[in-house]
Structures are given as structure tokens and as C-alpha cells.
Amino acid sequence: MNPRRSYAAGTGLFILLGFAALAYLATQTTSLVNFDSGPSYDVTAEFANIGGLKDRAPVKLAGVRIGTVKRITLDQRSMDARVTLAISDRYNQIPEDSYAKIMTSGLLGDQFISLSPGGSPKVLKSGSLIDNTQSALQIEDLIGKFMTGSGGSKAGSSGKK
Amino acid sequence: MKQLAVRLFDPLLDGLANIGRTGLFLLGLLTALPRGLTYPRELLRQLWFVGAKSLIIIMISGLFVGMVLSLQLYYTLSIFGGTSALGTVIALSLYRELGPVVTALLFAGRAGTAITAEVGLMRATDQLSAMEMMAVDPMAFVASPRFLAGVIAMPLLVAVFNLMGIFGGHLIGVTWLGIDNGTFWSNMTSNVGVWKDVINGEWKALVFGVFISLIAVYQGYTAPPTSEGVANATTRTVVSSSIAILALDFVMTAFLM
Numbered sequence: 332m333n334p335r336r337s338y339a340a341g342t343g344l345f346i347l348l349g350f351a352a353l354a355y356l357a358t359q360t361t362s363l364v365n366f367d368s369g370p371s372y373d374v375t376a377e378f379a380n381i382g383g384l385k386d387r388a389p390v391k392l393a394g395v396r397i398g399t400v401k402r403i404t405l406d407q408r409s410m411d412a413r414v415t416l417a418i419s420d421r422y423n424q425i426p427e428d429s430y431a432k433i434m435t436s437g438l439l440g441d442q443f444i445s446l447s448p449g450g451s452p453k454v455l456k457s458g459s460l461i462d463n464t465q466s467a468l469q470i471e472d473l474i475g476k477f478m479t480g481s482g483g484s485k486a487g488s489s490g491k492k
Numbered sequence: 493m494k495q496l497a498v499r500l501f502d503p504l505l506d507g508l509a510n511i512g513r514t515g516l517f518l519l520g521l522l523t524a525l526p527r528g529l530t531y532p533r534e535l536l537r538q539l540w541f542v543g544a545k546s547l548i549i550i551m552i553s554g555l556f557v558g559m560v561l562s563l564q565l566y567y568t569l570s571i572f573g574g575t576s577a578l579g580t581v582i583a584l585s586l587y588r589e590l591g592p593v594v595t596a597l598l599f600a601g602r603a604g605t606a607i608t609a610e611v612g613l614m615r616a617t618d619q620l621s622a623m624e625m626m627a628v629d630p631m632a633f634v635a636s637p638r639f640l641a642g643v644i645a646m647p648l649l650v651a652v653f654n655l656m657g658i659f660g661g662h663l664i665g666v667t668w669l670g671i672d673n674g675t676f677w678s679n680m681t682s683n684v685g686v687w688k689d690v691i692n693g694e695w696k697a698l699v700f701g702v703f704i705s706l707i708a709v710y711q712g713y714t715a716p717p718t719s720e721g722v723a724n725a726t727t728r729t730v731v732s733s734s735i736a737i738l739a740l741d742f743v744m745t746a747f748l749m
Contacts, residue, residue, distance in 0.1 A: 338540040345544035349648025352655040353694070357686045360583055360658060364681040389682075441682060 362387065371398060371417040372457035376431045376444070381412040382467025384433055384442045390416050392429075392446040397422045400444065416444065418455070427453040433467035442467060517710045520631055521639055527629060528636025535637040542603035542638075543645035547652065549602055550595060554653035557590055558582065558660025566669050578671055579680035582661035587684065587693045591654040593741050596700035599646060600733035604708035607638050608729040611712025612722035620713075635713060639705045646701025647694045654693070692748050699740060704733045 357363065381403065390398040398418035406413045418425070428449030435442050446461075455461070529535070561582050569575045611634060614620050620630040665671045684690070708729050715725035 338544075339536055341544045342536050342540040345539070345547060345645075346648065348547070349543075349651050353648070353651035353690075356587070356651060356654055356658070357690050360677075360680055361684045361686045361690060362681060363686055 370420040372420060372423075372455075373401060374416045374418055374455050374457070374459045374461060376414050376416060376461035376464050377406060377409065377411040378414060378431075378433065378464050378466050379411055380466040380469070381414060382433060382442055382469060384414070384444070384467065388441060389443045390418060390446065391443055392422070392425065392448065397425075397446070414444070423454060425455045426451045427455055427459060428463065429455065429461060430463040430465070431461045432465040435468070513714070514706065514710050517713070518706055521635055521706070521709070524629060524631035525636045525640065527632035528640065531633055531637060534633060535640055538637045538641035539645060542599075542607070542641050543648065546599060546602050546645070546649060549598055550649050550653050551656045553594060553598055554591075554656030555660040557594060557653075558586065558657030558662075559664045561585060561590070561657070562661040562664035562669070566665065566671075575669075575671060576675045576679055577683075578665050578669075579661070579676040580683040582665070583658060583680045583684045584689060586654050586657040586661075587689045589693075589741075589745070591650050591657065592693050592696035592700060593737060595650045595653045595697065596646065596704060596737045597734060599642075599649060599701075600704045600708075600730055600737065603642065603645070604704050604729045604733050605726050607642070607705070607708040608712040608715070608726045609722060611635070611638070611709060612715035612725050615713065615715055616717035616719075616722060618717075635709050639709050642705030642708070643698065643701040646704070647697040650693060650697035654690075695748065696741065696744050699744060700737050703736045703740065707732050707736065 384400060384403065386400055386403060388400040389396050390400065398416055400414055401417040402415040404413050404415075405411075416431075425446065426449040428451040430447040430449060432445045432447065433442055434445045449463070562578065565578055565581050565585075566575055569578060569581065614630075614634065620634065623630045623633060662676060666673050666676055711725040711729045711732075712722075715721045
């Protein structure tokens with residue numbers, strides 16, 4: 332190979348390598364990995380408090396990722412957080428009376444929605460509302476209860492001021 | 493009294509004049525750029541020299557930076573019991589900060605100095621004047637391919653550096669420190685964004701590339717035609733580029749946050 336062609340090839344290799352590295356970083360190490368563009372249906376759930384839940388947080392059932400949080404809004408009448416979940420079309424046999432709970436992965440991890448299946452023969456469809464929900468566990472509330480010794484009260488109620 | 497004022501303000505004025513001259517040089521460079529593109533072979537040669545030949549140093553440095561990041565962050569995170577966030581912290585520090593800055597500093601040392609010395613010696617040996625005699629514009633034939641090659645090479649080198657850094661961090665974190673492989677990746681992928689982190693760092697890389705190449709070409713082009721002049725110009729390239737990189741990094745981080 333003549334020297335001119337060899338550095339042309341080397342330069343081409345360098346440019347390809349650079350773009351390949353960039354493509355790898357952008358698609359394999361970022362949230363694009365979790366981006367599910369497949370068909371999905373929307374289900375809403377209302378929570379008294381969502382804590383630190385964010386858009387695009389995972390929705391899991393039995394630990395398996397089945398969808399993402401699509402939208403979070405405030406319902407002005409009930410003053411509850413209304414969370415829209417986009418669940419993948421593949422998972423269309425989830426009982427209607429399933430239980431939605433906001434959980435945290437690890438002590439410092441992100442929050443996600445965990446669904447526990449109910450026993451109803453009816454299944455969740457587009458536009459369904461999940462009635463049984465449990466708010467995010469607030470570490471501040473827990474600590475507050477622990478400090479003031481009112482540990483006997485029901486979990487989920489707001490801490491004593 | 494007047495003497496004192498002159499002595500105080502002289503270096504300041506010198507610095508200002510230098511910045512002004514560099515700015516004017518950039519204008520000249522930009523107007524010569526379209527004509528510079530008529531020498532694609534020269535651009536290719538420069539890209540080979542500043543880009544492809546910098547790959548080895550960039551890859552080795554990236555690997556070691558990732559490995560040491562992994563060790564240091566593991567130590568810090570273990571204090572808070574948050575070692576599962578190791579992947580996220582390594583990726584964010586590399587993409588947003590260390591990748592662009594370390595690559596730029598290495599690039600200034602590896603490629604910037606070579607450009608200054610080469611162009612400075614061309615000036616000293618009257619090659620630039622000879623080109624003018626032959627009606628070849630040295631701004632188009634010498635300065636613009638070198639400038640453009642630096643601007644193109646920097647973002648690509650940063651991507652390679654980041655990739656090697658992630659592999660290095662993964663190597664130490666997962667195989668040596670025993671973090672779970674799935675935890676390492678899933679934590680990273682759920683917290684790192686394409687636009688807000690990866691592309692954010694690439695913007696920095698592009699700006700650093702413009703400044704390093706501009707400083708290197710300018711210093712070479714205006715170097716006094718003596719051995720001492722070229723030596724001083726090469727030193728100034730490293731010093732000015734390093735200061736420009738770190739100062740710009742702060743400004744860009746504040747704006748791009």
C-alpha cells in the first residue's frame with residue numbers, strides 16, 4: 332500500500348472509531364437503553380404522595396420491567412397526584428384490581444412503581460384506573476415518627492408536627 | 493510616576509493586544525477556510541497527524557483515568573453505603589468533566605505543540621513566504637487544514653477517551669471491587685442522559701478544539717523566526733491552551749449545567 336493511501340485509511344479508521352465510540356456511549360450507557368418505543372397502553376393511578384417519582388421511571392411487576400411513567404399531574408379536585416403509566420402491549424393480562432406501590436431501589440436509588448397483581452378476572456385496559464395505591468415511603472416521616480415516639484400510628488399518615 | 497504606570501499597565505496591554513490579535517487571526521482563518529477546503533488531501537494528512545496518531549495516548553490515558561476514578565469513587569461511595577451508584581458517578585464525571593478536559597490538555601500537549609513548532613519553523617525557514625511567492629495562500633494551505641483538523645478531531649477523541657474510561661471503570665469496579673455487573677450498568681443507564689450528559693461533553697470538546705487549534709496555529713504563524721522564538725511560541729501554546737481550557741470549562745459548565 333502506498334504511504335498516501337495508508338494514512339488515508341488510518342484517518343478513515345480514526346473517524347469511524349470516534350463515531351462508533353460516540354454511538355456506543357449515546358445508546359448503550361444512557362437512558363436510551365430503557366427507552367421502550369414499542370406499542371403501549373395508558374393506565375392511570377392516583378397517589379396521595381409520589382415522593383421523588385420522576386417521568387420515565389420504571390413500572391415493574393414481580394421485579395420485571397413492564398412499562399414507564401408517562402406523565403405526572405396534580406388532580407385539582409382530590410389534590411392527589413395523578414400518574415399515567417404506559418404499559419407495554421405485551422403485558423395485557425394484568426388484573427384490574429392490582430395494587431400500585433411506589434418503591435425505592437436501594438437506600439439512595441431512584442423510585443419506581445411496583446404493581447402487585449390482584450385476583451380479578453377483568454384485566455387492565457387503556458384508560459383504566461388503578462384504585463389500590465400506596466404512596467411513597469417518606470424517610471423524613473419515618474424518622475420524625477421514630478424521634479417523637481409515635482410509632483404506633485398507621486404508615487402513610489403524615490408525621491406529627 | 494508615569495514610568496510606574498507604564499510598567500504596571502504594559503503587560504496588561506500586551507495581553508489585551510495578544511487576545512485582540514488572536515481574534516483578528518481567527519477572522520482571517522475563517523475567511524480562508526473555504527479556500528482551505530480546496531486542499532482536502534492536506535486536511536486528511538493533518539487529521540491523520542493530530543487525530544489518528546493521538547489515539548494511543550488518549551486510549552491509555554482514558555483507561556487509567558477510568559480505573560483510578562473507580563477506585564476513588566468506590567472509597568467515597570462506600571462511606572455512604574452507595575456503591576451501587578458507582579457506574580453512574582463514573583459515567584457522569586467522565587462525560588461531563590474529565591473526558592473533555594483531560595483529552596483537551598493531552599491534545600494541547602500532543603498535537604498543539606507540534607502544530608506550533610511545525611508552522612513556526614515554516615515561518616523561520618521562509619517556507620510561508622515562498623508559498624506567497626507562488627501565489628499559494630499560506631492561510632488557506634497551512635493554517636486552515638490544521639485548524640479544521642483539530643476542531644474535527646477533538647470531539648472524536650473525547651468519545652474514545654470516555655469509552656475507554658467506562659471500560660477501565662468497569663474493569664476495576666466489577667472484576668476487582670466486586671460490584672454486581674447488572675447494578676453497575678442499570679444504575680448508569682437509568683441516570684445518564686444523551687443530551688444532558690454525553691452531548692453536553694461533546695459541546696465542550698468542540699469549543700476546546702477550536703481554542704487549542706486557534707492558539708497553536710496563531711502562535712506558530714506569528715513566532716519570531718529564530719530557534720528561541722519557536723521554542724517560546726511552543727511553550728506559550730501549552731500555557732495559553734491550558735489556561736483557556738480550564739477557564740472555558742468553568743464558564744461552559746456554568747452555562748450548560
